[in-house]
Amino acid sequence: MDKQLLNRTTQQLKQVCADSTTPAGDDGSREANTAQKSALNQMFELFRFNYHNQFLKAFPNADTLITAKRLWARLLMDYPASMILSAAERAVKECSYLPNVHEVISRCDLAAEFGVPDAHSAYIEACRAPSPKKNFGWSHPIVYFAGRASDWFFLANSTEQQAFPVFKRNYDLLLQRLQQGEDIQLAVEKALPVTIERPLDRQQQQENLQQLKSLL
Template sequence: MDSKQLLNRVTQQLKQASKDSTIQAGDNGAIAHEPTVEQKEAINQIFELFRFNYHNQFLKAFPDLDTMIMAKRLWAKLLADYSGQVIMRAAEKTVKDSTYLPNVHEVLMRCDIADVHGLPSTHAAYMEACRAPSPKREYSWTHPAIYYAGRASDWFFLANEPEAVAFPVFKRNYELLLQRIQQGEEIELELPKALPEHSSVPLPRKEQQQRLHALQDLLKD
């Protein structure tokens, strides 16, 4: 890819970013979908990562500060659904895979929440949920989110419906849990309490009387 093609590639993104950067009408004149501090920091770090790894390409794509600011606005808008951690990890994966300066869409495609948090992919989680033996709660799950997604989908439904029918239901439930994890929620599996070694259930009255009589007879000797 020559410098002209690279510049044209980025220019198309910047034109849209310029439109998106205008303040939208409202009572307080605020910019819609303002990125969080964490997201801003992640995008700044990503641009520094790109500058280091694609030095000449980076300078040709972003020759001045205004161009870079518009590009960052575009990134913030398109990546607004992901946390800073997810965005950063996705950018690092993109750098490993790409010889040329990545665009925001290439990073967006790698914003896989499950992968970032070390969870199985949606389909792998589905297969684990379908194959796990009963009792389900006592199975050694790769992650509790798989158990809860399976339970929400209904174990009988997963076991008896074809994948074409059951997988979309499981996928929705699993991805809802992934979103909660992305937002910082910890999902843990509550294990059933172990039974005490000694039963605390009282003996039947007749057996109590028999034991009492046996003890009295023993004391007489």
């Protein structure tokens, strides 16, 4: 099995190299942006952690790993960084063996097939959408339902560092429902809080209630 894995990876690299001729009209200057490169590095670390022995056999040295990252970057540069990471995470959940680049691309294409934006673009759209939310011209209904599940007040009054992970978790759950043909309008179960916050006093509760009403 280890030999088969190594042969599989080698053939994949050879095939991509064989297909790497620059198309007519393309000066070959395109390259992945900083966010995509960061996503690619995170993806390889995710694979290293989850497929440790397979990963080391597929990429036995630094040169092989660098070559693979360059080739994967070229093939994935048309996808946003957040979509690359989401596809990698889904691949880890669904694949018993180390995924190849085509398996990651297929999961990126699956999201694109439904015409949904990547998670971060959806988050920005949800944060910027005016009230009433239901009347906004959403790029896809999944963005609205992810925003609703994340709580509009929370999105409007939290930093991106705090709010985006919550939104992304809900968005990914709804995207999974969409891919499986399930109803995305059903309520999303809330994640358990990491910490327990102190209750707000009555004045703060009233102020927050007024702000929340203005968002509906």
